Amino acid sequence: MTFWSKIAVAGLAALIPLSSATAETRVTYKSASAGSSYYQMGVQIAEAIKAGTNGDIILTLEESQGSVQNVMEAAVRPGNYVFTSPPALVRLAQGGKAMFEGKGNPKFDEIRALFPIPSLTMHFVMRADTGVTDFAGMEGKTILVGKGSFGATEGAKYLDLFGLKDKVNLANVELSNAGAALKNGQIDGFVTAGSYPAPNVIEAAAGTGIVLLPLSDAQIAETKRTRLVIPAGTYPGQDAPVATTSLDVIAFATTAMDDDTAYELTKTFWDEKAKMADDAPWWKGVTPEMVAAIPGKIHPGALRYYTEKGIALGEAAK
Incomplete structure (x- = not known):
């Protein structure tokens, strides 16, 4: 079963x-x-x-x-x-x-x-072919943050904290469609919060190559959230641990x-x-x-x- x-x-x-x-x-x-x-x-x-x-x-x-x-x-x-x-x-x-x-x-x-x-874990997911490997690289990209959820609120807060509030294009797509939107090029990345491994991130990784953006220790301190490391191998193609934040x-x-x-x-x-x-x-x-x-x-x-x-x-x- x-x-x-x-x-x-x-x-x-x-x-x-x-x-x-x-x-x-x-x-x-x-x-x-x-x-x-x-x-x-x-x-x-x-x-x-x-x-x-x-x-x-x-x-x-x-x-x-x-x-x-x-x-x-x-x-x-x-x-x-x-x-x-x-x-x-x-x-x-x-x-x-x-x-x-x-x-x-x-x-x-x-x-x-x-x-x-399991904690609510922040995931910043980018399509691998964008070449983006850090937060600064999101500038000019189309990002799906969603609305009405902890992940949406937290994601918007981080864009503001790290100087990206008006430097990314926010996609008008439902978070439930993130995997398909990433695969067809409608978005370059998305933000989600969930216990890892998150089903929607697994779906996105299966549909196209992805990169999880890590947060530096300084960035984590700015968020005032708990530091959490997503272990290597949690998602397809993720060969290194990724530091991020979580809400207990x-x-x-x-x-x-x-x-x-x-x-x-x-x-x-x-x-x-x-x-x-x-x-x-x-x-x-x-x-x-x-x-x-x-x-x-x-x-x-x-x-x-x-x-x-x-x-x-x-x-x-x-």
């Missing part, structure tokens, strides 16, 4: 209601829209938790329209509610800022981290979840991660070292697991 077939079967199983006679611990896992990479990750996690706990914990997936919705629901969801979000959004909710202005709730202060999942994404719960459930969820996630990586390479980028980068409090149950394993923690973890 292929990975995508497993996803379809496991996703269906995760959504089937359980008999009221069962004694499993039930957890709601709210991630992203169906068909997205993060929903697919949720299906994998649901399958892994069920297998790793012998069915003692069952995750039920819920589709989401995005991280803001996930965080907002943390204020009203009881019990075992798990959701995914960049930590920055949780901090904004707790401070009542930006999209959470006027929507503050003391329940936001009860949000606690469990474990990291975390699986969160709240203090309404009991410590034992949080412990078992966290332990099982790490125990099963290698098996998940055999099916989907994006899990290979998740390491215990990422726990130290979690900027907020970690759930006491998860904290117990990390302490047992001697995993380094951030200053705010407790």
